[in-house]
Structures are given as C-alpha cells and as structure tokens.
Amino acid sequence: MNSGDPAIPTPAMPKPAMQDQATAQTFAIPDNVYAETVTFVRHYTDHLFRFRITRPASLRFRSGEFVMIGLPNAVRPVFRAYSIASPAWDDELEFFSIKVPGGPLTEHLQRIKVGDTILMKKKPTGTLVLDALVPGERVYMLSTGTGVAPFASLVRDPETYDKFEQVILTHTCRQAAELAYGQEIVEAAAQDPLVSDFTAGRLKSWTSVTREPWPRTKRVTRAIEDGTLFAELGLPPFDPATDRVMICGSKDMIADCKALCLAAGLTEGSNARPAEFVVERAFVD
Numbered sequence: 001m002n003s004g005d006p007a008i009p010t011p012a013m014p015k016p017a018m019q020d021q022a023t024a025q026t027f028a029i030p031d032n033v034y035a036e037t038v039t040f041v042r043h044y045t046d047h048l049f050r051f052r053i054t055r056p057a058s059l060r061f062r063s064g065e066f067v068m069i070g071l072p073n074a075v076r077p078v079f080r081a082y083s084i085a086s087p088a089w090d091d092e093l094e095f096f097s098i099k100v101p102g103g104p105l106t107e108h109l110q111r112i113k114v115g116d117t118i119l120m121k122k123k124p125t126g127t128l129v130l131d132a133l134v135p136g137e138r139v140y141m142l143s144t145g146t147g148v149a150p151f152a153s154l155v156r157d158p159e160t161y162d163k164f165e166q167v168i169l170t171h172t173c174r175q176a177a178e179l180a181y182g183q184e185i186v187e188a189a190a191q192d193p194l195v196s197d198f199t200a201g202r203l204k205s206w207t208s209v210t211r212e213p214w215p216r217t218k219r220v221t222r223a224i225e226d227g228t229l230f231a232e233l234g235l236p237p238f239d240p241a242t243d244r245v246m247i248c249g250s251k252d253m254i255a256d257c258k259a260l261c262l263a264a265g266l267t268e269g270s271n272a273r274p275a276e277f278v279v280e281r282a283f284v285d
C-alpha cells in the first residue's frame, strides 16, 4: 500500500541519522532542518559555482527569498544564508555560491558532488520579494557578484511579469568569467517554454566588468549617475511613478545604489510596508 495514501495514517518515521566525518559521531537531523541530496554541480571560476538539490515536498518559498544551508560534516554544522536561485515553480532548488578560501562553510561546500547531502533550515525569508514592492511599469534588479542569485529566481518567475511590464537585470563583476551564470539564466529565461512567453521582449540584461577589458567597464552606480544605463537601455531615468528597484550586492554597493534611489525620489520598502525599492546584502563583510 502506498504510504502517501491520505486515507491511511502515516506512522511516525525515525529521524534520519548523519555521520560526522571528523569524529565518526552520529547525530539526528533537528526538526527545523531538511536533509536534501545534491543533483547537479557546475564550477564557473576558481571562486564561483552553482549547485542544485532535491526540493522537500513541504517547502514553500517566494522567489527572491533566502534559506540557511549547511553540511552534515560536524555535530554542530555551520549554516550560512543562501538566496534560492531557482524560481518558486521549479521542482529542485538551485544555489549560486562563492568559494571563500578558508571559509567555514564554502571551503567544504565547494567540494560537494552529486549524491552528497546538504542541510537546509526550513524557514525561507528575505526582502527581495515582489510583495515588498508596490506595482509599477518596470523593475530594475541591480546586482554585483553573487548578488545575482535572488534575481536568477525572480527573472524566471512568471509572477514577476504579471506585476511588471519590463524587467531589467544588471550584473557587474570584477571579471568577465564571473558573468557566466547570470548570462546562462537570461538565456534560459528566453528559451525555457515555461517562461519564454513572458520574457520575450520584456527581460533586458545589462552587464559590466570592472577589473579587465570588456565592452562596458563601469560600475552600475556610475552608469546610473551619468545616464548611460538608461541611454543604453532606451529607457527614461528612475521615476517613482513607474520604476521599482531591487538591489543585491556588497554593503557599499547597496549603500551607493540606495542613495541613488532616494535621490530619484523612491522610497524603501519591506514585507510589512511595500514601497518602491528593496535591498538585501549578498554577503556580510
């Protein structure tokens, strides 16, 4: 008999146990943590990779939210915040990760292989969500480095296109190779039959590289200030009547982008009080 049959009560299952590789101690997965399986890993550069894991049937999240993830390699695993890079409709979960040399999590996470276990706390959260923005004509998603991850989720979510006529993703990195993941996502959004009807002619991408030669070598903040961002996209400057902005990058990048939004008359929003722009750190310095 199928244990998923709703007519038959499912007996309480014993908690799965994990083996700590360092101490050979066995420990139970806490109630607030899922243990999921790696299904895909791709390395882009010496310090960037993406991976996918199975999705727990009970997980609900809004595109743009983050979760805490860890590895079962210690009795008290290190958990770090990670934006879910896949859209809410995807049957797996995707993440885009830095590799920090000696980083308590990523020193180990960068070595994961298909079939390995990832721990994930059950409660997704975050401010880079459509609910935190009031309606408008277009939404700008401004990102640097791994800050593109929450937008990889949002640009592939049809709800983004229900709410906004135009979606502009900007991604700035030090080196051109670091743009690859964002470029793949934009291409996937154009080709995936589940979203291409929404994205066609409505999703625009603007990329720049700041520390090696590239057709554009400006920070996005500079391109907003001098108007080249808008000129190159064929759009008017930020206007609180029509434009919404989501920002994800370093502390300094957020501060500078936020100042530009405020100067243009936009108001910062949150889940509790939706408004015209929202921010979230891509990492803690």
Ligand SMILES: Cc1cc2nc3c(=O)[nH]c(=O)nc-3n(C[C@H](O)[C@H](O)[C@H](O)COP(=O)(O)OP(=O)(O)OC[C@H]3O[C@@H](n4cnc5c(N)ncnc54)[C@H](O)[C@@H]3O)c2cc1C
Residues within 6 Å of the ligand: 066, 078, 080, 081, 082, 083, 084, 095, 096, 097, 098, 100, 102, 103, 104, 105, 106, 107, 145, 146, 149, 150, 280, 281, 282, 283, 284, 285
């Ligand atoms: C809300 C939120 C969402 C996040 N989402 C992601 C994500 O989707 N992908 C991701 O790779 N990281 C993300 N991070 C950062 C992540 O939580 C960890 O910091 C990162 O995985 C490194 O962990 P660690 O334990 O190896 O090193 P940590 O001890 O956490 O970091 C060491 C140092 O490395 C640098 N660093 C950490 N993360 C990054 C990064 N992403 N880019 C550049 N430099 C960094 C910082 O200088 C930091 O002080 C997010 C952080 C926050 C607060």
Ligand SMILES: NC(=O)c1ccc[n+]([C@@H]2O[C@H](COP(=O)([O-])OP(=O)(O)OC[C@H]3O[C@@H](n4cnc5c(N)ncnc54)[C@H](OP(=O)(O)O)[C@@H]3O)[C@@H](O)[C@H]2O)c1
Residues within 6 Å of the ligand: 047, 144, 145, 146, 172, 173, 174, 175, 178, 209, 210, 211, 219, 220, 221, 249, 250, 252, 253, 254, 256, 257
């Ligand atoms: N990415 C790498 O090559 C690399 C390699 C090893 C270690 N790390 C470490 O990882 C950390 C983060 O590196 P990262 O490259 O991911 O992130 P980052 O330093 O935030 O840089 C990412 C992009 O954001 C731009 N930027 C930085 N501050 C900005 C601001 N205030 N406004 C607008 N744009 C801004 C950068 O331009 P500028 O180039 O003009 O600063 C760069 O193009 C650093 O501590 C670094 O030492 C990075």
